[in-house]
Amino acid sequence: MKKNRQPRRGMRFIVIAFLVFAAIVGALVVKKYRISTTPRISPPMEQAGTMMVTLFFADENGNLVREGREIEAGASPAESIEAIIDELASGPVGDYGPVVPDSTQVRSVTLQVDEAVVDFGRELYDDLPSGSAAEMTAVYAVVDTIAVNFPQVKKVLFLKEGQPVTTIKGHLDLRQALVPDFNLEKR
Numbered sequence: 529m530k531k532n533r534q535p536r537r538g539m540r541f542i543v544i545a546f547l548v549f550a551a552i553v554g555a556l557v558v559k560k561y562r563i564s565t566t567p568r569i570s571p572p573m574e575q576a577g578t579m580m581v582t583l584f585f586a587d588e589n590g591n592l593v594r595e596g597r598e599i600e601a602g603a604s605p606a607e608s609i610e611a612i613i614d615e616l617a618s619g620p621v622g623d624y625g626p627v628v629p630d631s632t633q634v635r636s637v638t639l640q641v642d643e644a645v646v647d648f649g650r651e652l653y654d655d656l657p658s659g660s661a662a663e664m665t666a667v668y669a670v671v672d673t674i675a676v677n678f679p680q681v682k683k684v685l686f687l688k689e690g691q692p693v694t695t696i697k698g699h700l701d702l703r704q705a706l707v708p709d710f711n712l713e714k715r
Contacts (some may be wrong), residue, residue, distance in 0.1 A: 645684075
């Protein structure tokens, strides 16, 4: 009695087709993973000249609130971050309160993979009002503003005239880079 070999050939074809399909899907998943984990530093908008940004200011209760604004884009992402912080120092347009002194100077911004290192002049440290609320509001307004406008930046390190700092006014530890924290934002 002869066995029918047709079902066996059909099964081999299905197994081979499945393996080819699985290899293709696996390659696409690996490619997408590599693309999504590769840091990309680019301005939020591609338009030359200006960019729309979100800035964080304080409401009457000390909560952070968002304010949109169009500013001049820098030639590089680091220059754009510097322009954003300068705009933050110029204060809110609406009814909100400022979060950093208008005398705040940014000496430089350096991007290192997913970290922005912001070197402030002594004005931020000298002119910021005392108190834990003022310090926390100022620091997280800067960190959250950078993170919202540059999602590839996952943490921000503060420097004072090129040197590491421990704190601004003695309340918040700045020895390590800070990650965004949107808990201060008004819901």
